Amino acid sequence: MSTKTDKIDALGELSAVKQDEHGVSLWTEAFRRVRRNPSALVGMAILVLFVLVAIIGPLLAPYSPTDTMGIREGVIRPGSIPGPSAEHWLGYDHQGRDQFSRLLVGARQTLLVGIVSTLIGLTVGALIGGVAGAAAGLGGRVGRAVDSVLMRIVDMLLALPSLLLAVSIAALLGASLTTVMIAVGVVSVPVFARLLRGAMVAQSGGDYVLAATSLGVKRSRIALTHILPNSLAPVIVQATLTLATAIIEAAALSFLGLGNPDTSTPEWGLMLADAQPYLDGRPGLAIFPAVGIIITALGFTLLGEALREALDPKLRK
Amino acid sequence: MPLLDVKDLSVTFARRGQRTVRAVDGVSFSVEAGEVVGLVGESGCGKSVTSLALMGLLPKQRGVTVGGSAMFGDTDLLKTDERTMRDIRGRDVAMIFQDPLSSLNPVVPIGVQVTEVLARHRGLTGAKATAEAADLLNRVGIPDPTRRLKEYPHQLSGGMRQRALIAMAVACAPKLLIADEPTTALDVTIQAQILELLRDLVRDSGTALVMITHDLGVVAGMCDTVNVLYAGRVVESARRKPLFAEPRHPYTTGLLGSVPRLDSGKGAAARDPRFGAGRPAVAGRVRVRPALRPPCRRLCR
Known part of the structure; x- marks a missing residue:
């Protein structure tokens, strides 16, 4: 730390010339x-890929994700779902739809659920935590x-197991995609509130x-x-990490049947749920969406940890 | 009538399960307009607590009790409500702190931090405030102030940070400035520059300055009147020259004797019978006063 400061001092004039008009904020650094x-x-590479797929996935998909072509063509029979082939890279799902297309198109909803629910948790949590912290x-x-009143409310939320809380909210509001977002968002509210507070x-x-x-x-x-x-640094780091868990939790809710009632729209968690009865014969149906979820969550986690390191003054060299 | 008249100031910190600490115990001193008054003493003698009490910055919690009075004009700084204090702070009385890096907000540019004082007390906003802020930085000797306003504290050197803090403190031309060890965190050459800056500012603006320090060199160079604090009490109060020429209280003698000199050799102060040879040197902390035998060679009289 000290050597760095010395260097900054020594190079103060020099670097100042380069920076011309603006100062270098801690965030820039x-x-x-x-x-x-x-x-x-x-x-970041994983996330860029993921976001790209989420945006242009439907264009890349070789088939319609809702077209039950396997049934129409008669290749889907009880106990036999054809696996990967040259035409269908990841095979058919249990309703004869192209698994690869569904995976590509499903990325969008997965990302949407993750971002929206994190934003819900972040906004509400930061509001509560900010007011409590300032007070x-x-x-x-x-x-x-x-502060005491607000934090006791938050403690009550925190005391409930998160999935249970999400399930009760989803049950209360009825199964839909919005419900999933709200439920997953509400679950992360106490985390953000306590962190910011x-x-x-401390500050x-x-x-x-x-x-x-004075x-x-x-x-x-x-x-x-x-x-x-x-006080924002830990909150931002937490938001990145929450994105990962939000995607997993949303998948879990879909898996439990509390997600989008329109089951023909692909979503990774839902695909996982649909694959359950076929785990013996066609494990690929479960493995591919699961790998998608895991890799995405990993991407967010890696970025979040790196942010944490970059923003933590104690780790600064 | 003095600008600031502190009478019998006492501050106690009580904590459940622990002995009550009387950090400041009946301190009285006064500051005339335009005067530089020193509060000198070792660590833990109550210098900083005195300054925080005067600014009303001690935590308002159970267990923290402030007694006595501090008349500043017609207002008693110790009894004024928080709302009025907020108007007084920065406008009439301002403070400079010890550590310039931690006293500046790391994520906000210097300019924002200077202009917020101008906006608060002088109602200046926008371009006017920026121009005034640049002028202030210029006055405290920061070169290229327009650029510095956009920079963040970590981009400034230690001396420049302290200059920026001084600029914020004098932004509204306060009548009284309290400087709590303003040079302790700086290296020696910068210390001299900062002291000179403070001296000039005080002389030019007629601001009174309460200089809190443990550095007798600072006292000798700046103060008109000196109050020596020990264990929360003023043990000696004198004009500068008599204090150095003929200190009256043994503790003052000890304090003067503790300044290392080239010709005195190692541990000379500790061996000097004038301030209690054989007593363990008071290293950094005043022990609880009742338990402390006064370090007075005249005690046996």
Whole structure:
């Protein structure tokens, strides 16, 4: 750390010339560090591929994902689902649809569920955690009371097993894709809330908060421009990691039959559920969507871990 | 009438299951307008707690009790409600802290941090505030201020960071400036520059300065009046020259004697009978006062 600072000091004039107009924020520097991290690059490569497939997958698909051609052609018989061939790279599914096409088209819904549900969790969680954190850090006696109430609610959410909570929400709202997103999102709310609240409380004790207070800066402004930006790093890392678990949880809900009732629209979790009765004869039906889920989750996790390393001041060299 | 009149200031920290700590115990001193007053003492003697108490920055929790009075004009800084204090802080009384790096927000450009003070107390926004901020940085000796405003604290050197903090503190021309060991985290050449800057600012603007330090060199170079603190009490209060020429309290003698000198050899201060030879040197921490035999060679009288 110190050698780096020395270098920055020594090169201050030089680098300043190169930076011309703008300062280098800690975020810019963090992204530079992410780019130098090989596992982050692998993670990003996976994610770029995944997002590409999600966007243009339907164009790449050799067949319609809903066309039950196997049944029409009579190749699907009880106990016999043809496996991979030159025409159908991953074979047919149990309804005679092209498995490869379904995998490509299914990426979109999988990604959509992951992103939307994470955003739900992030927004609601950050709102609760932000209010609680600001109140606890700066609000005095009343603030501590507000914080206590909010956090006890969050604790109650956290006490329920996440899948159980998601299942009850899904059961309450009826099975649909929106339900899956909401359920998975709500499950991650307490995580975000506690994380942001904790980071904000920790930051409120910082010297720069004391310094800003000593200059008469208003509490609301201190919370928004000083404490909040300094507390976001762990939340962003968590968001990346939550994307991975959200995809897995959404798949689990689909698997349990709480997902999109229109079962002809491909989605990886649903494909996994559909493959269950055929695990003996055609394990490929389960393996391919499962591998898709795992690799995607791995991509998000790799990126998230790299972000965590890049943003953690203690790991900075 | 002095600008700031501190009378019988006491601060105690009580914690369940632990003995109550009386960090500041009846401190009184006054500051005239435009005067530089030193609060000198070793670590743990209550210097910083005194300054935080005056600014109303001590945590408002059960167990933290502040007593006495600190009249600043017509207002008692110790009894004013938080809302009024927020108006006073930064506008009438400002503070400079010890560690310039941690006192600046790492993720916000310097410019935003300077202009927020201007917006808060002088109602300046937009281009006007930016121009004023650049002017302020220029006044505290930061070259190329327009560019520096866009930079982040980690891009500035230690000395420049402290200059930026000083700029923020003097942004609203406060009547009283409290500097809590402003040079401790800086290297020696930078220390001299910062002290000179503070001296110039104080002289030009007529701001009174409370200089908190353990560095007697700083005291000798800057202060008009010096208060020596020990174990939460003012043990000696004098004008600068008499203090150095003929210190009255044995602790002051000890403090002066503790400055290492080239000609005195290792451990000379500890062996010096004038401040209690054979007593373990007070290393960094004042012990609980009742338990502490006063380090006074006149005690036997």
